[in-house]
Amino acid sequence: MITIEEMAVVDANAAALGVPRKQLMESSGRAVARVVREHAEPDDDVVIVAGRGNNGGDSFVATRFLDAYDPTVLLLGRAKTISTEISWENWVALNRGEYDIREARDSRDLDLGTPDLIVDGILGTGVRGAPREPAHTAIERINESDGTVVSVDVPSGMDANSGTVASVAVDADHTVTFHDMKPGLESPEQSVTVADIGIPAMADTLVERGDLLRLGRAPNSHKGDNGTVLVIGGGPYTGAPALTAQAALAAGADIVRVACPTAVAETVQSFNEGLITTPLTGDRLDSDHVTSLLEAAAEVDVAVLGPGLGAHDESLAAAQSFISSFDGTCVVDADPLGVVPDAADTDASLVCTPHAGEFRRMGGDPSDSWRDRMDDVRTLATDLGVTVLLKGRYDVIADGSTGRTRVNRSGTPEMTVGGTGDVLAGIVGAFASVLDPIHAAAIGAYINGRAGERASNERASISPLDLIENVPVVLDA
Numbered sequence: 001m002i003t004i005e006e007m008a009v010v011d012a013n014a015a016a017l018g019v020p021r022k023q024l025m026e027s028s029g030r031a032v033a034r035v036v037r038e039h040a041e042p043d044d045d046v047v048i049v050a051g052r053g054n055n056g057g058d059s060f061v062a063t064r065f066l067d068a069y070d071p072t073v074l075l076l077g078r079a080k081t082i083s084t085e086i087s088w089e090n091w092v093a094l095n096r097g098e099y100d101i102r103e104a105r106d107s108r109d110l111d112l113g114t115p116d117l118i119v120d121g122i123l124g125t126g127v128r129g130a131p132r133e134p135a136h137t138a139i140e141r142i143n144e145s146d147g148t149v150v151s152v153d154v155p156s157g158m159d160a161n162s163g164t165v166a167s168v169a170v171d172a173d174h175t176v177t178f179h180d181m182k183p184g185l186e187s188p189e190q191s192v193t194v195a196d197i198g199i200p201a202m203a204d205t206l207v208e209r210g211d212l213l214r215l216g217r218a219p220n221s222h223k224g225d226n227g228t229v230l231v232i233g234g235g236p237y238t239g240a241p242a243l244t245a246q247a248a249l250a251a252g253a254d255i256v257r258v259a260c261p262t263a264v265a266e267t268v269q270s271f272n273e274g275l276i277t278t279p280l281t282g283d284r285l286d287s288d289h290v291t292s293l294l295e296a297a298a299e300v301d302v303a304v305l306g307p308g309l310g311a312h313d314e315s316l317a318a319a320q321s322f323i324s325s326f327d328g329t330c331v332v333d334a335d336p337l338g339v340v341p342d343a344a345d346t347d348a349s350l351v352c353t354p355h356a357g358e359f360r361r362m363g364g365d366p367s368d369s370w371r372d373r374m375d376d377v378r379t380l381a382t383d384l385g386v387t388v389l390l391k392g393r394y395d396v397i398a399d400g401s402t403g404r405t406r407v408n409r410s411g412t413p414e415m416t417v418g419g420t421g422d423v424l425a426g427i428v429g430a431f432a433s434v435l436d437p438i439h440a441a442a443i444g445a446y447i448n449g450r451a452g453e454r455a456s457n458e459r460a461s462i463s464p465l466d467l468i469e470n471v472p473v474v475l476d477a
């Protein structure tokens, strides 16, 4: 089962993997024609009713595979207003091939005749609201006809996610949907064929630029709507929490606070005037701080626990007690990763970002190959009920609640320099404030790696600050 939004991600990832949309359209159209042939007699009169989006484009392709029926194509609206390039190219092919095509300028041009079979390519997953004219009348004409109706992807007028109909929808005899079942087509009365259109399986697994479609700010959002993050770290180290916090800002969080020991608060603050620090008495995290940390964390969307915190017993005990009592979203990095198995009964939603050594400390056993790591990471994530991002040449990300597992290939060997993991934790924190943990971790790894690639294009070695500088640039690409 796949939603419209997820389908758009997979489709764009397929393009990133070298299988562009036009190729998918060719497979879609061919799959529709196959189902038409199953239901048509040799001398049947076949009419194709097409809209001006890619749903119509699929039906233009189908037309070329139905030559035996000498089909007629009725385009709803003017050809000049066909809304996508690939649909237009397939329309031009019908023109040049001297197919029997006609443009219906308005609802008075909608005589369908008495076809034996109608292909409904009017509206697919791009429908917004109730069908406007001439689509509305065309749908009614199709429903009045005695012909068999084959709908392309989704019966026109129906919402593929919910199955709801805003005003009218085609009453399809058969629907040919692509790649995977859509939730709105689940009703038992519908006859649905799911056609494989050649999207590589890896378009679901590998994190690619299509995943960035999940990001996006609402035009009317206010300060704070796009993420608030609290970084809890520092003590023995000052650079790490500052890097994490600056990375969270670079990845688009509106407000980033840092809770760190008084001894280092001023130093952390001095790295960036955009940071707001909350000092904790003393020179390292201890159990006396947990109550105030829980209060501060309740005020933000996401806590990022660990950067520069150190491995002192008292600090780790405090980290464990924080995780156990917290009920929000928390990214856990560095030393506190080792206490996660002892705090796994928490109500918090944890996103853990271990490298191989830390993964072992969490109870996992990472294989050498990324394919085997997919099983290793899924197993640990499921056992602990958390999201795990295992860093490496290929990062492997798994969601413990659904078992969904992703792999990110971006990054360069220059990123083995210290501090890149702190940057990653901040990016994941920022994304976790607006996205589900699995998507935040996957896109965080992708963006961190892309920033590293871009930084290393320009120089022989890179610093974590170079990464941070490139985060907004690769987010915009």
Ligand SMILES: NC(=O)C1=CN([C@@H]2O[C@H](COP(=O)(O)OP(=O)(O)OC[C@H]3O[C@@H](n4cnc5c(N)ncnc54)[C@H](O)[C@@H]3O)[C@@H](O)[C@H]2O)[C@@H](O)CC1
Pocket: 007, 008, 010, 011, 024, 025, 028, 051, 052, 053, 054, 055, 056, 058, 083, 084, 122, 123, 124, 125, 126, 127, 128, 129, 130, 131, 132, 133, 135, 152, 153, 154, 178, 197
């Ligand atoms: N990855 C994918 O998503 C794939 C999609 N494909 C096809 O592409 C379709 C989606 O294409 P599009 O995104 O171009 O969208 P559609 O073709 O479903 O609809 C968009 C067109 O309909 C118009 N429109 C929207 N709402 C309307 C309304 N209420 N009344 C009248 N006109 C309306 C728009 O102006 C636009 O011209 C899928 O349903 C499927 O058939 C396939 O080619 C294969 C892969």
Ligand SMILES: Nc1ncnc2c1ncn2[C@@H]1O[C@H](COP(=O)(O)OP(=O)(O)O)[C@@H](O)[C@H]1O
Pocket: 355, 356, 391, 392, 393, 394, 395, 410, 411, 412, 413, 414, 415, 416, 417, 418, 419, 420, 421, 422, 424, 445, 448, 449
């Ligand atoms: N050889 C590599 N190739 C590509 N990316 C790498 C490589 N080594 C590390 N990275 C990336 O650098 C980031 C930090 O990972 P790592 O260095 O393991 O973290 P840490 O700083 O916690 O040790 C991750 O996003 C990881 O994907």
Ligand SMILES: [K+]
Pocket: 055, 120, 121, 122, 123, 124, 151, 152, 153, 154, 155, 156
């Ligand atoms: K349709």
